[in-house]
Amino acid sequence: MHESIADDLRKYREEADRYRLLAEQSTDMISRHSATSEWVYIDVNPAVERVLGYTVNEIIGMNGYDLFHPDDADNLLKRAKTVHYRRGMYTNTYRYRHKDGHYIWLETTSRTIRDDEGVPVEIICVSRDVTEREMAQKAIRRLARVVEASSDLIMFCNHESMQLTYLNESAYRTLGSEKENLVVFYLDQLFDNNIFKTLVQDALNHAAQHGTWYGSVPIKMPENHNRIAEIREVIAHRNHTENMQVEYYSIIGRDITLKHRAEENAKRQQLEMAHMSRLLSVGEMATGLAHEINQPLAAILNYCRGSLRRLEEGSPESNLPQISHSMQLITKQAKRAAEIVKRMRSFVKRTDFQRVEFFINDSCVDVIGFLNQEATDHNITFNFELDPCDPQLLADKIQIEQVLLNLVRNAIEAYSECEKTYRPVIITTRLASGYICISVQDEGNGISAEGLDTLFEPFITSKSTGLGMGLAISQTIIETHGGQLWAESDGKNGTQFHFKVPVRTS
Structure with missing residues (x-):
């Protein structure tokens, strides 16, 4: 009987020693506390030094409640969100003061030990640093x-699956949806079918291979939803703990409605400025244009007077061939006058930006038609060096001709303070490297280096009656077409204006 009791005691001691060994070797802090509000440390394993900085002897007998962060001290009493209860054990996450004075985050699972009458005796805790x-x-x-x-x-x-697992508030709002009533579940619903199969798939593949993709792909908006948006970035997230395969994509887009409206307003303002510039140009050329129209009108008047005299002098039958010939000449001159008026009306007409295909060589010749009288008044000779392949340009014809007109008029005016008797203006076109290049050259006195620096700035002009907007507007027009406009001069032997516009087929 006594031997059996002794064996049991030995087993209990061995088992207790094993549990103590496990507790001492544990990286978690295992502690015993008084079942009082002071939560006094009764016992603790050596892990306390790694976790809290105290030695075992330092912390035993210490009031554990005083080490709680003031905001977390009553978590258990308040049943805070950080407290969870399961099968008689509480798990609490809270801030606790380290020996050095700073706070760390502890996650503690505790159980209250009670006597046979249910009175709390002590509290056993297992704590770990979860900072x-x-x-x-x-x-x-x-x-x-x-x-x-x-x-x-x-x-x-x-x-x-291409399923959208999360959308932020901005995405819901822009797409015209709500979190409670989601209308978009899969990525392909955000795009037109052909765009999804091409641009979006390419973006996803690029992100999968390189980690990120940057670009611009338009998002299909719901009907009657007056917004414009596009995706700008795709980030591929991989599973770094397993097979490094792509798990999901972060897709970042932007509502560009305001930007689009601002661009539309800027475009309208640019068109209005271009239109005003054309009106000013026509106003400046009014004398020459009046002379252009007066010439065919004077010819018509002369032919009409001659025909009337013949009718008055003799029988209509004998003069019929001469009168018929006069009518043909009158018709020709009337067509000429009508063509001048038509060209002028077309030039000053307010129009939206519209790309059309046209022959740039023809436009160069047509623009010179506006300036024949001005050229005659200034003793100007026009020389053409036009590309023999007669290239076609896809652009806004009226705006390109406006640029040509401004450059040719500048070339004519370059001779205003020049004593040279031979005054050529050379217009050149050529097709090169995907661009149509146009040059307007004069042999006047040239432009100084300082003048070249401010040449395209608005409201800067050497003309007494000019506004200084012609070249600035011309540069804006060419840049809107994806091209460049620049000038070259040595300040002595004339100036060359060049602009190039990319050739597009659609």
Whole structure:
């Protein structure tokens, strides 16, 4: 009987020693506390030094409640969100003061030990330092708030199913949806079918291979939803713990409605400025244009007077051939006058930006037709060096001719303070490297280096009656077409204006 009891006691001691060994070797802090509000340390394993900085002897007898962060001390009493209860054990996540004075985050699972009458005797706790985890979660929560508050559209998309697993508030609002009533579930619903199969798939593939993709792909908006948006960036997220395969994509888009409206307003203003510039140009050329029209009108008047005299002098039958010939000449001159008026009306007409195909050589010749009288008044000779392949340009014809007119008139005016008797203006066209290049050259006194620096700035002009907007508007027009306009001069032997516009087929 006594031997059996002794064996049992030995087994209990051996088992207790094993549990103590396990407790001493554990990386978690295992502690016993008084079942009082002071939560006094009764016993603790050596892990306390790694976790809290105290030695075992230092912390035993210490009031554990005093080490709680003031905001977390009553978590258990308040049943805070950080407290969870399961099968008689509480798990609490809280801030606790380290020996050095700073706070760390502990996650503690505790159980209250009671006597036979149910009175609490002590509390056993297993605690671990979860500071890194809490900091990471805090950073994630901050990031989540930033993502939710972002004006950009942010969406998460499953790599395989293309299902949208998350949309931020901006994405819901821009797409005309609500979190409670989501109308977009899959990525392909955001795009036209051909765009999804080409541009979007290419973007996803590029992100999968290189990590990120940057670009611009238009999003299909719901009907009657007056918004414009596009995706700008795709980020591929891989599973770094397993097979490094893409798990999901972050898709970042932007509502560009305001930007689009601003661009439309700027375009309208540019068109209006270009129109005003054309009106000013026609006003400046009014004398020459009047002379252009007066010539055919004077010829018509002379032919009419001659025909009337013949009718008065003799029988109509004898004069019929001469009168018929006069009518033909009158018709020709009337057509000439009508063509001048038509060309002028077309030039000053207010129009929207519209690309059409036209022959640039023909436009060069037509523009010179406006300036024949002005050229005659200034003793100007026009020389053409036009590309023999007669290239076609896809652009706004009226605006390109407006640029040509401005440059040719500048070339004519370059001779106003020049004593040279031979005054050529050379117009050149050529097709090279995907661009149609046009040059207008004069042999006047040239432009100084300082003048070249400010040549295209608005409201700067050497003319007494000019506004200084012609070259600035011309540069804007060419840049709108994706081209360049520039000038070259040595300040002595004339000036060459060049502009080039890319050739497009559609």
